[in-house]
Amino acid sequence: MPVTIEQRGLFYEELQIDATYRHAPGRTLGESDNTLFSTLTMNPQSLHLDAEASAATEFGERLVNSMLTLSTLIGLAVGQLTQGTTIANLGFSEIRFPKPVFGGDTLYASTVVVSKRPSGSRPDAGIVVFEHTGHNQRGDVVAVALRSAMMRRQQVGDRL
Numbered sequence: 001m002p003v004t005i006e007q008r009g010l011f012y013e014e015l016q017i018d019a020t021y022r023h024a025p026g027r028t029l030g031e032s033d034n035t036l037f038s039t040l041t042m043n044p045q046s047l048h049l050d051a052e053a054s055a056a057t058e059f060g061e062r063l064v065n066s067m068l069t070l071s072t073l074i075g076l077a078v079g080q081l082t083q084g085t086t087i088a089n090l091g092f093s094e095i096r097f098p099k100p101v102f103g104g105d106t107l108y109a110s111t112v113v114v115s116k117r118p119s120g121s122r123p124d125a126g127i128v129v130f131e132h133t134g135h136n137q138r139g140d141v142v143a144v145a146l147r148s149a150m151m152r153r154q155q156v157g158d159r160l
Contacts, residue, residue, distance in 0.1 A: 012126035031103035076109035
């Protein structure tokens with residue numbers, strides 16, 4: 001009988017504190033990604049949409065919307081860490097964007113599990129704090145975010 005292997009994230013018990021998880025592949029953020037995201041989210045900031053106005057700023061060109069950067073940073077971790085094993089995001093804190101992201105930059109991500117504890121209200125879950133870090137193609141840190149998530153605990157019969 002053929003074996004079926006389904007991609008999934010890691011269960012609470014499998015996540016290791018202080019381990020660095022590097023996520024692949026990276027994601028190149030194009031100008032069209034930035035324009036679409038900004039308009040879909042009703043953000044008319046000229047820094048994201050107006051090439052001429054942005055050229056006159058200290059950056060000299062349009063910036064990628066920081067919420068797109070944050071969303072992509074978290075998304076890059078899903079396949080390796082949380083696909084099917086996250087119950088809910090509980091919150092984000094200490095979000096920083098130390099350097100700008102421009103159209104054509106490639107975002108790479110890594111995650112460290114900062115802490116974890118069993119849930120006090122749900123025996124089937126644990127609370128995990130992830131620190132996600134995004135780097136561009138030059139190795140510059142462009143985004144850092146702490147995220148608290150409720151993660152599924154491994155049940156008897158769960159496949160590894």
